[in-house]
Amino acid sequence: xxxxxxxxxxxxxxxxxxxxxxxxxxxxxxxxxxxxxxxxxxxxxxxxxxxxxxxxxxxxxxxxxxxxxxxxxxxxxxxxxxxxxxxxxxxxxxxxxxxxxxxxxxxxxxxxxxxxxxxxxxxxxxxxxxxxxxxxxxxxxxxxxxxxxxxxxxxxxxxxxxxxxxxxxxxxxxxxxxxxxxxxxxxxxx
Numbered sequence: 001x002x003x004x005x006x007x008x009x010x011x012x013x014x015x016x017x018x019x020x021x022x023x024x025x026x027x028x029x030x031x032x033x034x035x036x037x038x039x040x041x042x043x044x045x046x047x048x049x050x051x052x053x054x055x056x057x058x059x060x061x062x063x064x065x066x067x068x069x070x071x072x073x074x075x076x077x078x079x080x081x082x083x084x085x086x087x088x089x090x091x092x093x094x095x096x097x098x099x100x101x102x103x104x105x106x107x108x109x110x111x112x113x114x115x116x117x118x119x120x121x122x123x124x125x126x127x128x129x130x131x132x133x134x135x136x137x138x139x140x141x142x143x144x145x146x147x148x149x150x151x152x153x154x155x156x157x158x159x160x161x162x163x164x165x166x167x168x169x170x171x172x173x174x175x176x177x178x179x180x181x182x183x184x185x186x187x188x189x190x
Contacts, residue, residue: 008080030084037088047095056087132185136178143178146171
């Protein structure tokens with residue numbers, strides 16, 4: 001009987017220290033399994049392999065926890081890893097369901113911010129941008145000036161920061177804020 005099977009047997013018999021001994025022995029294999037699972041997911045998955053391993057492990061060996069299966073026992077190392085794969089699948093499904101809910105933005109579609117703020121030749125879009133920029137200038141004049149330098153003059157962040165007499169880090173923060181603000185102003189209903 002190898003170490004993993006021996007520890008799994010000890011967990012079945014209720015040894016509280018056995019679960020702590022198991023993780024170091026199976027962690028690398030669980031991590032590889034989690035990375036494979038996440039590689040099959042769509043882009044934009046925010047769950048990391050490490051978090052997936054830890055959550056699955058807790059679901060498998062947590063004792064006295066309401067979420068842990070009752071009378072859980074594994075016949076072999078293979079059975080344990082099959083159970084781990086199933087736990088990971090359930091975690092990913094739960095995560096996908098949670099993300100699909102309107103409360104978590106499930107009714108929204110991701111849009112590349114740079115593409116969404118492209119200036120087009122359509123006069124109504126240019127007029128809408130001008131109105132939004134005027135509103136931003138009233139609320140945040142420095143940020144609006146940065147937008148003008150970036151959009152209309154074609155300056156880089158570094159060049160615009162020098163022109164405004166601010167640090168590059170501040171210019172990047174202003175730029176991030178202004179892009180999100182303008183996007184919301186141009187695309188969100190009142």
